[in-house]
Amino acid sequence: MAEPDPTEGRRSDDPPPRLETRGLTIAFGRKTALDGVSFSVRAGEIIALLGDSGCGKSTLLRAVAGLEQPSAGHVLLDGRAMSARMPPEERGVGMMFQDYALFPHLTVLQNVRFGLHRWSSGEADAIAKARLEQVGLADRASSYPGTLSGGESQRVALARALAPGPRVLLLDEPFSNLDRRNRDRVRADTVSVLHATGATALLVTHDPEEALLVSDRIVLMREGRIVQIGSGADLYRRPTSHFAANFFGDLITFPSRCMDGVARTQLGAFPAPGTADGALVLSCVRPESITLSDPGAGCPARVIRRRFLGAFSELILAAEGLAEPLRLTVANDISTREGDIVGLHVDSEASLVFPIEPD
Amino acid sequence: MSVTVELAETRAAIGSGAADVTAPRLRAAPLAWAAAAVALAALILSPVASLTLTAMQGSGEVWPHLLAHVLPQATMTTALLLGGVGIVVVVLGVGAAWLVSAYEFRGRRLIEIGLLLPLAMPTYIVAFAYLDLLHPIGPAQSGLRDLLGVTRPKDLLLPEIRSLPGCVILLGFVLYPYVYLPTRALFLMQAGSLIEAARILGRSPSAVFLRIALPLARPAIALGTSLALMETLNDIGAAEFLGVRTLTVQVYATWINRSDLPGAAQIALVMLAMVLLLLAIERWGRRGRGYAGSAQRQRSMARHRLSGALGLAALGLGMVPIVIGFLVPAAYLVHSAIARISRLGFPHGVIAEAGNTLLYAGLGTMLAAACGFFVAAAPSLVSRRFGQGLIRLAALGYALPGAILAIGLLGPLTLADGAVSGVTTTLFGTAPAIIGVGAGGALVVAYLVRFLAVGVGACEAGLSKVPGSLAEAGRMLGRTPIATLLRVHLPMTWPAVLSGALLVFVDCVKELPATLLLRPLNVETLATHLYGEAIRGTYEDGAVAALLIVLVGLIPVALLLRLGSPADTRAQNGP
Numbered sequence: 001m002a003e004p005d006p007t008e009g010r011r012s013d014d015p016p017p018r019l020e021t022r023g024l025t026i027a028f029g030r031k032t033a034l035d036g037v038s039f040s041v042r043a044g045e046i047i048a049l050l051g052d053s054g055c056g057k058s059t060l061l062r063a064v065a066g067l068e069q070p071s072a073g074h075v076l077l078d079g080r081a082m083s084a085r086m087p088p089e090e091r092g093v094g095m096m097f098q099d100y101a102l103f104p105h106l107t108v109l110q111n112v113r114f115g116l117h118r119w120s121s122g123e124a125d126a127i128a129k130a131r132l133e134q135v136g137l138a139d140r141a142s143s144y145p146g147t148l149s150g151g152e153s154q155r156v157a158l159a160r161a162l163a164p165g166p167r168v169l170l171l172d173e174p175f176s177n178l179d180r181r182n183r184d185r186v187r188a189d190t191v192s193v194l195h196a197t198g199a200t201a202l203l204v205t206h207d208p209e210e211a212l213l214v215s216d217r218i219v220l221m222r223e224g225r226i227v228q229i230g231s232g233a234d235l236y237r238r239p240t241s242h243f244a245a246n247f248f249g250d251l252i253t254f255p256s257r258c259m260d261g262v263a264r265t266q267l268g269a270f271p272a273p274g275t276a277d278g279a280l281v282l283s284c285v286r287p288e289s290i291t292l293s294d295p296g297a298g299c300p301a302r303v304i305r306r307r308f309l310g311a312f313s314e315l316i317l318a319a320e321g322l323a324e325p326l327r328l329t330v331a332n333d334i335s336t337r338e339g340d341i342v343g344l345h346v347d348s349e350a351s352l353v354f355p356i357e358p359d
Numbered sequence: 360m361s362v363t364v365e366l367a368e369t370r371a372a373i374g375s376g377a378a379d380v381t382a383p384r385l386r387a388a389p390l391a392w393a394a395a396a397v398a399l400a401a402l403i404l405s406p407v408a409s410l411t412l413t414a415m416q417g418s419g420e421v422w423p424h425l426l427a428h429v430l431p432q433a434t435m436t437t438a439l440l441l442g443g444v445g446i447v448v449v450v451l452g453v454g455a456a457w458l459v460s461a462y463e464f465r466g467r468r469l470i471e472i473g474l475l476l477p478l479a480m481p482t483y484i485v486a487f488a489y490l491d492l493l494h495p496i497g498p499a500q501s502g503l504r505d506l507l508g509v510t511r512p513k514d515l516l517l518p519e520i521r522s523l524p525g526c527v528i529l530l531g532f533v534l535y536p537y538v539y540l541p542t543r544a545l546f547l548m549q550a551g552s553l554i555e556a557a558r559i560l561g562r563s564p565s566a567v568f569l570r571i572a573l574p575l576a577r578p579a580i581a582l583g584t585s586l587a588l589m590e591t592l593n594d595i596g597a598a599e600f601l602g603v604r605t606l607t608v609q610v611y612a613t614w615i616n617r618s619d620l621p622g623a624a625q626i627a628l629v630m631l632a633m634v635l636l637l638l639a640i641e642r643w644g645r646r647g648r649g650y651a652g653s654a655q656r657q658r659s660m661a662r663h664r665l666s667g668a669l670g671l672a673a674l675g676l677g678m679v680p681i682v683i684g685f686l687v688p689a690a691y692l693v694h695s696a697i698a699r700i701s702r703l704g705f706p707h708g709v710i711a712e713a714g715n716t717l718l719y720a721g722l723g724t725m726l727a728a729a730c731g732f733f734v735a736a737a738p739s740l741v742s743r744r745f746g747q748g749l750i751r752l753a754a755l756g757y758a759l760p761g762a763i764l765a766i767g768l769l770g771p772l773t774l775a776d777g778a779v780s781g782v783t784t785t786l787f788g789t790a791p792a793i794i795g796v797g798a799g800g801a802l803v804v805a806y807l808v809r810f811l812a813v814g815v816g817a818c819e820a821g822l823s824k825v826p827g828s829l830a831e832a833g834r835m836l837g838r839t840p841i842a843t844l845l846r847v848h849l850p851m852t853w854p855a856v857l858s859g860a861l862l863v864f865v866d867c868v869k870e871l872p873a874t875l876l877l878r879p880l881n882v883e884t885l886a887t888h889l890y891g892e893a894i895r896g897t898y899e900d901g902a903v904a905a906l907l908i909v910l911v912g913l914i915p916v917a918l919l920l921r922l923g924s925p926a927d928t929r930a931q932n933g934p
Contacts, residue, residue, distance in 0.1 A: 097828045098828075117837065118837070
């Protein structure tokens, strides 16, 4: 096998990343689920794989686990490439399943002990009990999974996945089976357990808010490729594509034309350095960077509706030259009423301009 | 091969319902699995290959004799037998299914269940019983003569049971449940509202039956009929006792009586062609299965209430197959067995034979159940395509009649024996006294090949209830596929595995042709003992042995009943 050494090209004094993928590609028949995905995770980091369903994020997770075989590319753990055929049980990677996959015929303690077969019986017991203690379920050790609540099952699954001390913990939509009331608490608990154990984690989610909440960095995916990698703030403030910008929060988009490095829009001139004169671009702005001013200043708009939403109010505005109405949240003490004409002002520093993507 | 897979499913439905399962995509097939799969494939395919090779050795001077006097007649007889049994099982099976699905009458539930009883009656036992019952000086004819005041047997000539028509009728009356079971399930669960719709549109009951129910049930009828015909092809006892010279009988006669193995192999090849033809017909009969299967689960049709004389007539009609196919032969066996035991005590020979039966059927069962579990698990643990291939192979083994299997396995196993004794001779200087073929190893292997599909089917049904993520979780926690299978799947599915083992055991106990041909010298099982007595025309201990076999055969029927009506379990299985 004359394959190029995937570890070459790194300075020897750098510690290798805990997990790395290089050009990972997976095809199911004609469909390419994963198309040349490369990224790396440092030890102790929590990374969110974010994207819509079918974007390849779960496939990526399963490829790292060894549950799918890549047709090209490599997965490296601590700088060492794993062969594509290396079975899951030899990788030292843990996984928490979306449905938790607790063994129904084993007690909670036996479930957590299941992965500890390389330890002596006494040690395995001690480790499993400590993990259960950590997730607050020591008193349910002898219960069977069928008697647990959703939140408890999730915690058992977490304890079980962490028990053998995996080099990387993979979490597949770990909170999607919980109802909203539980989810926030379980999520916070999970993150604190992950931090307490210093685990390196790769978590799949389709919820951008969840990705922002739990992860140190986000890998945003679309159609089998990575769109952008960065911290949550990076992706929110400096998205490199309209897709990335649109994925996090509301975005007001209007096509416009460029002249002299500036996109001229109804809401003002947005800087678009380096764009050719006359080029059609997508100018975007987040609602929170629009401020209201007196009529006459900025872009004129009429208030169609005003709704009270508790902590704040929402205004629905028809702006001149915009096809779609805008929704802005404002403080409750603003006196604007339905039918009023206001001026819209945009902080041009917060504007985003993207080339038109072929969708 | 779908027919045999279906049968395995039908039988597995006894154990538990199956659902479609999405297997994880674990495509890494470890070497051990691949090796085991190759071994299994070789085991199942070698009989066919070896059979062909043996047949090609030619039998010299015997061949012209076979070609002129044996093959055409045996083929013709077998074809007539298959055709006749096919007609009888369709008429009885579909008619019975329609009777209990479309009409309500006093005793209907009893009939519905009772119609399954002939499943417990192997073909050779029903023939054994009726041969004695209908003998000119047997109880039936004597009674009739007394009734009519006739004194000499010659004066009252009844149709001879020892004939092709007699064989057709007897086989039809014990094999119709194969058609009854799936057809009734279809009437109940899938065709119900369609049949009601046809009624509301104003069609007469007979038009509804002929134009709606029958076409809808076609796939089920095709499946059931092909299973019944496979049993017919496999049968050696009934045909032999009733003097019908079928291909199976000729295989046995050519091999054992004429000591002409190549000749027997040539006849067996013709049988193999018939098996393939049956499978093709079955597939053709089930074409367009989709429209019946795609119907959503529906409630059963409202039954037409029959009261008074009509209800009694329906009850009487429903009793006919039960009485002929089960009650009469069973009563005869009980009566003869009691007579034998009260006169001479429990026959000692039968105890030893029951032990032999237990030994060989038990070994075969353990092997088939264990292999069945691993084969059934292969799609989810190793790879879907690999596993499905193995399951298909198992189904092929099920389609092979025992006589074909016996001849086909003899060559490969003798080779293996030779290899083993060669190795031991070089290593230890002596060859083991008896191994493999001689010690009944061949018989156990034949049971494995023939009934693996039954074990696979039951285990598949159980495993389909284990979510795919559990297998992955086991491996993500550092366990090998085998360890995961043994520690996660086996504890979760042991009831299904056990019920599969039970079904295999019953089939092994009932199996006659392979047992007859492959048993070690001077070893008798219950089935072969019965065969021997019937051939000699002695009926002393046979009834006791036959009764034991029927009692074992009742186990699957009881399993069907324990899980409610068969249609309900079948319906859970889904289309």
